[in-house]
Amino acid sequence: MRTTDRILAIMLGLAGFVFGILVICEVVYSQVGNVGHLVIPYEPVASFLREHRWKDVLVIVIGCIVALAGLLLLVAEVRRRRPDLSVLRGRRDDVLTAMSNRSVGRAITAAVDQVPGISSSATAVRRNRISVTARTGLRDPRDLESSVTAAATDAVRDLDLIGAPRLRVRVAHLRGSS
């Protein structure tokens, strides 16, 4: 979101700067006695606004689009952003070590993939919760869930995270296997 914000800021900043300068030029141009526009062809816009009434469908549709775009932008900016790094227990007070949630997920996935009987796995790391989904082709998984839980728990312990996220493990049967 930060990158999107920065791209939007650069685009809108540039547009605002250029538009502001052009409007000043247009005002000066018209105030010294010239007729018509200098750079911004505003006449078609003015005619459109003169010819359309507030109740016209096109005006209402444009209003809806503007309101929706504004609402989306407002919600995207106001919504609380999830922190994307998990902090590891420090070796020194002056060193703060963190790992991206994606990396935490990769460490757990790598550990779970080592469990015999597991074909593949995926891990989603969120604040206070880690969800592991492991897939097996075995007909009778039996204790597989406890093995996967143990492997994932060990991986989390090895990372030495400060936060203690809850671990949720699910073993799914591979589609098409017997």
Added chain:
Amino acid sequence: MTPAPAYLSAETRAPGTIRTNRVVLALLGLALFLAGTAAVLVGLGVLGSARALRPVLDRPVETFVGDNRWIWAVVAATAALLALFSLLWLLMQARSNRLSTLPLEQRGSGGHTILNASALSAAVVRDIQDIRGVDRATAHLRGSPPDHELSIHVQLDGRVPARDIHERVVHRVIADARRALAVDSLATRLELDLPKVAQRDIR
């Protein structure tokens, strides 16, 4: 000493710019939402059915603008403010809290010693990349002295557990950096990243 947080946001070159972008874009979103909603409400006749039948650019508005020449001065001043604000907002995007030099603690009155920050960060990167299990690393100094911070990003290759690399970076590389700066404490932010697929040793 405050306890370390359990979660962090990704590092940024300019926290102030991030906050400003967020506030400005939220205000812009609010303005668009209010303007769009107002247009829809007028069009649907909520604010009076007579108003909904009038053109968007109404004759009284044009007459008012035609009769009051001073309105153009207001338009020009508003446009100037918009251009100025936009320029400041644009320039703000280039801000960075990275340090290029670091004044070292002065001993005696024989002058000032300034350390080129890239010299320190290059040495740190070299030392980290020598550690087995590290794919690549970047480092820089940020903040403003004396509250500066060494920021290190290490991409691991997956051959060595992250915990071991963490130990080596903290106890070897950062310890060397502290010695080089002749300080007991050096605020450091260390970010470790694991690869999608771990590399394997070829035997």
